[in-house]
Structure formats: C-alpha cells, structure tokens
Amino acid sequence: MNASSARALGTLAPDPEAAWRLRHALLSSGYEADRLAQPLRLRSLAGSARSAVDWREIAGSDEPLTGLVELFIFGRAIDVARAEASLSPLSIHDAVRAGFVQSDGDSIASPWEVLVHDGLLLLGDRPDRLTQGNVDFVGTVSNSARTLAYQTSRAPVEATLDLGTGSGVQALLAARHSRRVLGVDLNARAATIATVNGFVNELLNTEYRVGDWFEAVDPARRFDLVVANLPFVAAPQVVYRFAHGGLDPNDLSRQIVRGAAMRLADGGMAQILTSWTRRIEDDRIAAVRDFVAGTGCDAIVLAHGAEEAAVYAAEQCGWLAPRDPARYGELLRRWLRYYRDAGVEAIETGLISLRRSSGGASWLHGIQSPGMPTAQLGDHVARLFAGNDEIESLGDAEELLTGHFSLIAGHRVTQASRRHPDGYHQEATTIELTPDVGYQASVSGYAAAVVLSMSAAETLGQTVERVADETGMEEPTLRAEAIGAVKDLLQLGMATRLH
CATH class of the missing domain: 3.30.390 (Enolase-like; domain 1)
Structure with missing residues (x-):
C-alpha cells in the first residue's frame, strides 16, 4: 500500500451479496468477541506501531482468523494468497469492488476495522484514520455508544428512530426488537456504512437517511423509541462530525430533547446520551429541567459525572492534537476563551430518558450515577419509571x-x-x-x-x-x-x- 492511502478514509459500495459473504467468512473463522480480546489489547499497547504486529507469528498459526485479525484489527497488509484464504467465500475481486479491502497487486489491506458488539459485526473507520482533515470519520462502536446501548429499553416496539446513527450500532440493536428502524445522520458516509452493516448482520428492517437531525424525518411520523448518542464534546469548532455538534451543547441537547419528545407516540420512550454545561454553583441538572419543561414527557436523568471546564478542555484538545504541542496550545487557548465567554465552568454528561406521559402532570427525577453500566440494563430503566410513577401517585x-x-x-x-x-x-x-x-x-x-x-x-x-x-x-x-x-x-x- 502506498503512503498516500495510509490515512485516507475508505469508500463502501453497498452490495448485499458481498456483505453476506464477508459475514460468512468472519463467522466461519471464529471472528468473535472472546477471540478478539487479546489482539485488541495488543493493538492498544502497540499504538502507532500496530500495523507492524505480525499476529501470525504471535498466534502461532496461519488459519483464516489470523489473516482477518491482521486485516481488520491491526490494519496490516497481507499477501494475496493469505487474503483469498481468509476472505473465502468472498473473492478478492468482489471484496475490492465492495470497498472492504484495497489491493496494490501484491498485497491486500483494509481501511476498515471490524469489531463485535453484542453479537453484531460492525465495520467502521480504523482508529488510525482519526486524523486532522478526516472530518467525516465514522467510528465502529465507541464507549459512549456502548453506554447508551446498555441503558436502552429493549421492549418490543413498532418503530424506532436513531439520531446520529454513525456505524448503525444503535439502529441495528433496535432492529432486533423493532418492526421498523430509521437511522439519520448528517454524514453521508455514516449512512452508507450503517447500510452495509445492516447487510452484514442480515438485519434488513432498517433504512438510513442523510440529514441534519430531524430534517430527514417526516414531521407527522411517530416513534415508540428514539435513541440518540449526541456529539459528546462541548467545543468551539467542528473537527469531527461524530464528536462535535457545531452548537453550544445546551442548544443542541435542548433541540434534540424537545424534537424527540414531539415525535414520540403515546407511551413512547426517548433515550439521549448527551452533555450539558453549567456554572459550578448551579444545580447539576438545572439545564435538563429546561430542556424537558413543557414537553409533556416524564423524565429520568442519570448524571454520569462532571468535569471542570479547564480540565475538560485539556483532555479533549489532547486527543485532537497528539504529539503536536503548537497545535495543542492553540486549541487549548481557543477552547478556554470559548468557555470563559459563554460562562461555562463545568461540563456534565448523562443519559436523559423521556417517556410520553399518558396524562396528568409530568415529572423529572435526577440520579447521580458516577459509574458506567457494563451490561444490558434496559429493564432497570423501566423499573425507574415504574418506581417514580409509584411515588408521584401518592x-x-x-x-x-x-x-x-x-x-x-x-x-x-x-x-x-x-x-x-x-x-x-x-x-x-x-x-x-x-x-x-x-x-x-x-x-x-x-x-x-x-x-x-x-x-x-x-x-x-x-x-x-x-x-x-x-x-x-x-x-x-x-x-x-x-x-x-x-x-x-x-x-x-x-x-x-x-x-
């Protein structure tokens, strides 16, 4: 592979047959979460040297799984013969045509990583493609995506809306218990990647549209479940679409919370993982009370934690400008000035769960939840609403x-x-x-x-x-x-x- 393609984002051509064959290759080789744990750990330790890791030597075998791990975990080019054996029954010709891999004639490489989450096979941009200029980067499954997925209600529903669908992980998880799912993203690459992930996972009750949040949604359409993993960084500029919303986080969160509430069917639920800003002395969820007021929805707010603005800015600018002190300093000064001018002293992160009220006065209950869930807790969210209904009825x-x-x-x-x-x-x-x-x-x-x-x-x-x-x-x-x-x-x- 030549140097010019080393950081370029890949392009997929949705092909259901090629996606099915890739699925078959992955599953038949044993490409599962348990067997990926060790190579993922090693990839993390190797850092920028990940493509130099020879997993075949470490694993002590040359089975198809070894080649797939080198292609889709380490981002390592392998020779054509190994790629053919690893990707079978997907031919190299069809894999290149679908965009899953790239060929220079002598070797095969992939711009994608493939991860496994809750039984889903998910393609997304390789982490080393998260570089300045790749504004349309689409990650596979982030920590925030896992947090939202673990807390989402999994009750059977008719229709689900996934806002900011990214790789489609929330939409595809919802497709297992929804009759129909609509995913929306401003990033056209995300809609394409999510479509392909639907083909790979044989979940065909999903559709994806390109648009700015609710612009792509029929205003008359109602949903039983709305999920949204909002751009999580309170920032003065858009560097990556998945992380930076281009609005003050309170403005964006207010827009999404109120818009989601308007599109809920009776008894429907919206679950929104987001950030909001405040002054140090403010009530931690005062901003959320403003978002929810007048929506006709009951609300549970799980506040996962807060950081002071200066610490938050230092952390976020660190991953935007690794190993570039000059750019880091420039970004940090800009961010701190932005927070100071906006009166932002702390940034909160949390899950806002709304339920369309069936009548009577709506209520909001906040819970300080410093830990992050690591297992499916959708039933627990239902208990939270039931318990608070009990108290409100007294x-x-x-x-x-x-x-x-x-x-x-x-x-x-x-x-x-x-x-x-x-x-x-x-x-x-x-x-x-x-x-x-x-x-x-x-x-x-x-x-x-x-x-x-x-x-x-x-x-x-x-x-x-x-x-x-x-x-x-x-x-x-x-x-x-x-x-x-x-x-x-x-x-x-x-x-x-x-x-």
Whole structure:
C-alpha cells in the first residue's frame, strides 16, 4: 500500500451479496468477541506501531482468523494468497469492488476495522484514520455508544428512530426488537456504512437517511423509541462530525430533547446520551429541567459525572492534537476563551430518558450515577419509571405503609461498622444491584432493619411494627426512616411494589 492511502478514509459500495459473504467468512473463522480480546489489547499497547504486529507469528498459526485479525484489527497488509484464504467465500475481486479491502497487486489491506458488539459485526473507520482533515470519520462502536446501548429499553416496539446513527450500532440493536428502524445522520458516509452493516448482520428492517437531525424525518411520523448518542464534546469548532455538534451543547441537547419528545407516540420512550454545561454553583441538572419543561414527557436523568471546564478542555484538545504541542496550545487557548465567554465552568454528561406521559402532570427525577453500566440494563430503566410513577401517585408518603414491597432480585447489601472510643458504631448500609447500574443506595441502620425484612407476607407498616417489637427501636423513628428509605429505593429502581 502506498503512503498516500495510509490515512485516507475508505469508500463502501453497498452490495448485499458481498456483505453476506464477508459475514460468512468472519463467522466461519471464529471472528468473535472472546477471540478478539487479546489482539485488541495488543493493538492498544502497540499504538502507532500496530500495523507492524505480525499476529501470525504471535498466534502461532496461519488459519483464516489470523489473516482477518491482521486485516481488520491491526490494519496490516497481507499477501494475496493469505487474503483469498481468509476472505473465502468472498473473492478478492468482489471484496475490492465492495470497498472492504484495497489491493496494490501484491498485497491486500483494509481501511476498515471490524469489531463485535453484542453479537453484531460492525465495520467502521480504523482508529488510525482519526486524523486532522478526516472530518467525516465514522467510528465502529465507541464507549459512549456502548453506554447508551446498555441503558436502552429493549421492549418490543413498532418503530424506532436513531439520531446520529454513525456505524448503525444503535439502529441495528433496535432492529432486533423493532418492526421498523430509521437511522439519520448528517454524514453521508455514516449512512452508507450503517447500510452495509445492516447487510452484514442480515438485519434488513432498517433504512438510513442523510440529514441534519430531524430534517430527514417526516414531521407527522411517530416513534415508540428514539435513541440518540449526541456529539459528546462541548467545543468551539467542528473537527469531527461524530464528536462535535457545531452548537453550544445546551442548544443542541435542548433541540434534540424537545424534537424527540414531539415525535414520540403515546407511551413512547426517548433515550439521549448527551452533555450539558453549567456554572459550578448551579444545580447539576438545572439545564435538563429546561430542556424537558413543557414537553409533556416524564423524565429520568442519570448524571454520569462532571468535569471542570479547564480540565475538560485539556483532555479533549489532547486527543485532537497528539504529539503536536503548537497545535495543542492553540486549541487549548481557543477552547478556554470559548468557555470563559459563554460562562461555562463545568461540563456534565448523562443519559436523559423521556417517556410520553399518558396524562396528568409530568415529572423529572435526577440520579447521580458516577459509574458506567457494563451490561444490558434496559429493564432497570423501566423499573425507574415504574418506581417514580409509584411515588408521584401518592397523596402522602405514609400511604407506602399499606403497600407490600421487596428489594429487586440480585441486590447486594454491605454493612460496616467503625470503631469509636466507646466501641463500634454501625454506619449506613449500602445496597447495590448486580449487574452494576452505576450507583448505590445508602440507608440508615434503622431503615436497613426494615427494608431487609420486607416481604409479600406483610405490609410495610406491619414490618415496621414487627421490627420495632423485635429490636426495641422507637417505632415513630423507625416508621419515618423506613418510609424515606422505601421512597428512595423505589425512585432508584432498587425496590418494587408487590401486587
């Protein structure tokens, strides 16, 4: 391969038959997440020297999987004979014509990486193509894409809209539980890549359109699910379309939240992973309250974390200008000036989940969720809405005493004591869920005695009375703390009413 093509973005020609043959080659070779873990780790360690890694020598074999790993993980050129054996039943001629690989006559290379996420085979631009000038770079599956995917509701639906579809990962995951999926992206390359990924994964109930957010969507069309992994960098300029939205992040988030709400069917849900800015002294989700106000939707906000503007700018400019101190300094000064002029002191990141309300006053509940999920938690989001519906329906919190409740299955309880001069004192009890939802609940010793005893056999009020009798705790204090704890646990999706 010549030097001029080393950083160029690839071009795909959608071909269902070629995509099917590539799928067959990958699956028959064992191109699976478990078998890619080691080469991906080595690629990360090798950095810019990744194309020099001879995986055939490390693996100690020359099976088809070895050639595919060198092509689609390490970005290494291999000889024609090895490429033919690795890509079969896809011929070299058809692979070149479809754009999956490139040939200089003596060797075969690919401008694409192929990763596996939740059983999907996904093509995207190789990470080394993320260079200045490649504004239309389309990544395969980013950490933010995984975060959104893990938290997305997977209830069966009629129609899904994926805004900013990129490689199509959200659209294709939704295609498994949606009758129809529409993916939209301003980047025409993204729409093409997503289309090809649909062919590769044999998910043909998806369509992709090119347009600026809702411009490509029929305004009369309604969706049961809207997902959006918004450009995540609060920046004064667009360097890469997937990362930089070209608007103040609050303006973009407000536009998408309100636009998504307008296009939800009754009971439909929108899940938007985004960023917003604030001053240090502001309520962390005040901006989101503004986004959601008047939409007719209930909302759950999982605030994943905040960074001060100067630290955030230093990190973001670092990956935009690696090994280029002069450009880094120029970018950093521009970004800090932009934040200062806009009054931005902190940048928040989080998931905004909306649900079209069926009537009555809508509500918003925020949760500080410093951890990121690492497993599918769509059911947990449904529990969050159910728990907050429960609380919103109460005329008085004491009505909880007449209900039957239990902790969610899979919870983990941690109780600790700290030594004081007069002996050990029990500290607050923490409750976590497995798989990890990114946050935990803390309840007092009084409340823990009740919530750990809840069951279908008695109401919360009866449990309070029994625990008071058994322990000698003061019943009024026990009752008040138990009510507060159960309310919090319902709103955190960690407890449920038993019917």
